[in-house]
Amino acid sequence: MQFKSMVVSNVELSPGYFRMRMTAPLDLLGALPGQFLMLKVSDAIDPLLRRPFGFFDVGTFSAEYAGGGTQCYCEILYKVVGKGTRKLAALHHGDLLDLLAPLGKGFDPGPGCEEKLLVGGGVGLAPLYYLAKVLVARGDKVRLFAGGRNRDDILCITEFERLGVESYVSTDDGTLGESGLVTQVLERHLRASGMRIFACGPTPMLKAVAVMAKKHAVPCQVSMEAYMACGVGACLGCVMKGANHSEETPDYRCVCKDGPVFDSFELQWS
Amino acid sequence: MQFKSMVVSNVELSPGYFRMRMTAPLDLLGALPGQFLMLKVSDAIDPLLRRPFGFFDVGTFSAEYAGGGTQCYCEILYKVVGKGTRKLAALHHGDLLDLLAPLGKGFDPGPGCEEKLLVGGGVGLAPLYYLAKVLVARGDKVRLFAGGRNRDDILCITEFERLGVESYVSTDDGTLGESGLVTQVLERHLRASGMRIFACGPTPMLKAVAVMAKKHAVPCQVSMEAYMACGVGACLGCVMKGANHSEETPDYRCVCKDGPVFDSFELQWS
């Protein structure tokens, strides 16, 4: 869908990290965790391209300004890194945005009997929160492994805990939770069956998780990032190498259309 | 000077016409009527170039938000015509702008004994208001001839009248004041000596005024507009032909540096 959305709120959670709520048509309630949206930050040419963000949450609220009617919303959790996100951070209630959503393929939650291990860090936690919400609602057992360089990379843990998700935090410098890599903490919980990993975060972290998942033969889905222009599979700007890619037998996947969530075994990690 | 300025207020006077007050350093009190400022509407690349505007007013006020201290301001009166002015119209109290001011050469008020005839229309009235204010403060006799296609082009007449300026309004369609051209009304008041004309408005109007001033041998100054890039006489983008210009003996004047106010006899009007 393409729709005009109104900013409901846009709050700085911790320095440089913002949570923004936008209005959406009711159809967006069908959006899957892991799918994403693309928004046009400016109607001028700067910045030119849309910016992609995962869903941090999708739901409904009673919109006071709309006379208490039920209004669908979506939320993103974003980090200010460049000119687009800088402009986003300056938006206020009432500002309008143009959205494409939902885009791409989301997480496959798998059977309910499995234990769901969510692994992420920084803004990688954003789509995992929406995933956790959906999994918890289904009654699944969910654990969160949140890692980062330091405490600033660990966001919204209380939100996860409020859902009843058990959280394991680790930081490289030990400023929050255990000191060390998130994969070390994750590995202690891994068993060969009845588990499924969902990971989102910086590519090196995803790679480490993918390698570990392979070693322990645990199914693992990763949510990837790539520079995007169109978001709909048309420009071929956002591709990644599939597991069997070679110069002779090319196997590129579009992050925007075939992903952003991939089975970690499908991708080439070298 | 180049300085950062804060928007104090930005009010729509009539549909599409705005009056904006901005803070300025005290030195700006030296700005002459007819001089102008250039402001950067956006810190991004769109719009890229600065936009030029005449001074509608320059003065001081007691700034409540600055603890009642005396603050210098400048004001512009502008019409929304394109993307730069559209962006300007969206500014609020507290927004920041980058200004170059004062630029160019202002009106030469001439001796006090003369009668001052101000001729303008639309936003051309803007610099004339500041001129009227200065002339009235000197004790000069000032008359305003405001013309336009219809009533929407006649702005701020009450402001002029509040200064004690006698105003003669004419519109092409007769929706305000006399029906007809401003030059017809002006001509009725012209005498060969003891008068000085100051005109600002669309080029055809200025040309008509210049021709009439010549016919009656009345000194006449006109404030011109031109596309500008630098505003300081460096790019040579804003030139006009001087009276003696020819291909062989070129005589170009910079509107930004040699103008925007010119003696009407100096320019080529063909």
Added chain:
Amino acid sequence: MQKPDMTVEVAGIKMRNPVMTASGTFGYGAEFADYLNLESIGAMITKGLSLKPKAGNPTPRIVETPGGMLNAIGLQNVGVDAFIAQKLPYLAKVDTPVIVNVYGNTLEEYGEVAARLDGLGGVAGIEVNISCPNVKQGGIVFGTDPQAAAEVVRLVRKSTSKPLIVKLSPNVTDVVSMARACADAGADALSLINTLTGMAIDLDRRRPILANVTGGLSGPAIKPVALRMVWQVAKSVQLPIIGIGGIMNGRDALEFMLAGASAVEVGTASFLDPSAAQTIAREMEQYLIDNGIASVASLIGALEV
């Protein structure tokens, strides 16, 4: 007032309005079906097609620049056979002309791809890309040397009876001589411009941002260059011209028509707004209505210089 006549005809291809989608920016059409009515635009041009499937360049392949973007996709495509088997059937059902953009690594390949498409229902015409800056093997020569370009065009002309559009590169000293060479070699129409070759650098990593180092610049930034070239070529060559480059709205499109274009292609704009092509056609029509202009074709080359 009556609705204005928005139809145009280019190289025998009749279009309901002058707005076509530019190759490489509209996938194979289906990607955009959710966002606009494919039967509301003038024509669709598909992603550049080569004889064999092509992997394209390593990533990153795109980067934003001031008022534009660079791409170095490297012509990743499914190859002509897969296109015919998998993509064309969908496109053929849409009541809008489909123009297939083709590319060859060698002179011969150009001829072969064109030959495979000849006689196929659902293919309204062929746009020959002699101007892709992002592939190494000779692409540059075909697009920048009039003789080489003429050779490609002659061969493709022999290989197909379809309407033949040749797409020109802006990375040349003299676009008019390229245009003349293609016209003389048998092109039915010319489209221009393809992207300007550019580069972006990651200062902190001290590396080019694109894996391919250089890429093609598109978007609003290039519009003045595109307008100039369209105007130059339209003045000098007696073929219909399709204008391309930074078209974002109806006014931009109409400016290209004044400069001499019979139709336009919309590229980067479809990334900013997937319904751009339809919106632009609508804005053009509205401009005609607002200004009492009866037919869009009357604006072609109507610039007063």
Added chain:
Amino acid sequence: MQKPDMTVEVAGIKMRNPVMTASGTFGYGAEFADYLNLESIGAMITKGLSLKPKAGNPTPRIVETPGGMLNAIGLQNVGVDAFIAQKLPYLAKVDTPVIVNVYGNTLEEYGEVAARLDGLGGVAGIEVNISCPNVKQGGIVFGTDPQAAAEVVRLVRKSTSKPLIVKLSPNVTDVVSMARACADAGADALSLINTLTGMAIDLDRRRPILANVTGGLSGPAIKPVALRMVWQVAKSVQLPIIGIGGIMNGRDALEFMLAGASAVEVGTASFLDPSAAQTIAREMEQYLIDNGIASVASLIGALEV
């Protein structure tokens, strides 16, 4: 940390930092004295100078475009004699190298203008503009044909002992062959790029906006093209390069240095902010401090490809 070494030397001209002001965008220097410290920048390049005073083109001469601007000033200038009499004395008092940009309507004029400036105190070097797109008489040929360019450079070389910079046009198929021709003919350094030829149209009036119809595109929009050309030339030619095109801030300037430029020229940015050249030099220094880089010269050509 110690202050980094910002000095560079180009064609024997020693500069306190790599930021020069581009010809035609900084007048004759004095226009900017109120807005920045002329002794804080690397060098000043003056408006293109011809033998006789030149009226330039009719107006409008400038127009804004997406992320850039077109200009068709047409080299309005006071002529070399008036420059020496009226402008140079002021400039000579400023402790910053002054480079004089020169232009000839004919081959001979190039030689004569250069000869008049030879031996003059206060002139640190000459930048030969073989690339102005806005004048009719042959300007295009000198800037787009390697032989013609080489002829100009040889003649100017003979006419002056000053450091000789040749400014290249981007409106060519192969900028490297232009660069080589100028290098072989005796240039001490190359500066690039001049403006890209473009056009803008007033849809409602159905007329070109510029009286000259076409003009030169400058500003952020052209930066990717400029970076690419600087990189191509720096790889292939053994002369110092001065990078120009859309430089708006210190990061932009440093990107050009990574691509191979020994110094940069700031053009359009001075219109947006008359203190731009000084600000950019300061931002470059700050980047070096923040990243512990001891000398700006160490970044020249440091791009890892």
